[in-house]
Amino acid sequence: MDPSPSPAQIAEQGLWRNNVGLVQLLGLCPLLAVSHNAVNALALGLATLIALTATALGVSALRHLLSRPIRLPGFLLLIASIVTAIELLIHAFLPALHEVLGLFLPLIVTNCALLGRAEAFSSRQPVASAALDGLFMGLGFLAVLLALGMLRELLGQGSLFAGAGRLLHLPFIELRIGSGGGLLLASLPTGAFLSLALLVALKQWRDLRAAPRQASPSTEDPRLERPAAP
Incomplete structure (x- = not known):
């Protein structure tokens, strides 16, 4: 069994460094x-979060019972x-x-995130670590999905969580901004690719900004005075 990472390391990997979506x-x-809208993104993100966490729990609990050929x-x-x-x-x-x-x-x-994490992490870790990994991987995926849904709905329709009352029984989170339509491109499949590319670019930019700058070694000690020219 591989050594278990700390909860902080698991959270950092799932939410940022190894984010499923980014x-x-x-x-x-x-x-x-x-x-294309925040309600659908929130619902599917929560369903994926539950699936990831439950799968991680089940795989870790059964890892000693499943032989390699049937794993x-x-x-x-x-x-x-x-x-x-x-x-x-959900249907009920x-x-x-x-x-x-x-x-x-x-x-x-x-x-692929479910099977990939089951094979790479949950099958090699105790239940607690596997459950945390599933939870934070799911939260990372949910965050990206929700950010995309909110961005595209806000730009494309001028609203946030429209239909939450009918679909989720949460009418108090519905928000309407403006009275007209928005940018049609944001609601189209092309807008989905562009929005995701924007989020990936922002993450890469943030990582580059946070990375420590490697100072080039100095070729000479600035404290030493240059010899006078003859």
Whole structure:
């Protein structure tokens, strides 16, 4: 078993340094397709967060029971079971939201982040560390998805969380800014790629700004006076 990283290291990896959406660029299909408004982004992000955390817990708990030949099929079966349970719960309690998200809920099964983290981390770590990793990886994905949804909805429709009352039973978070339409490009698939590219560029810029500057070694000691010319 690999040595367990500290909770602070796990949080930093999931939220920033190894962010699923900005660094690993996994799960781009739902990330780009559902992020045209904040409500859909929030709902799918929360569903993915729950799936990641539950998968990490299950994989870590079962890691000693699954032999190598059946490990990956076992992980896939566990992921599919968890995602199916989440979809059925949303269908039962939030049917309008289930209808809007449609195929993208079961497509969480194909999100490479779930199987990738299960194989690379959860299968090698104790339950507590695996659960934290799933939680922070899910939070990082949720943050990117929600940022995309809010940005595109604000620019494209001039609103935030429109339809939250009907879909999530949270009418108090709906916000309307202005009375007319917005930038159509932001609501189109092209706007999704441009918005994600903007977020990736901002992260890279922030990382470059935060990186310590490597000072070039001086070729001479400035404290020594130059000899006078003959």
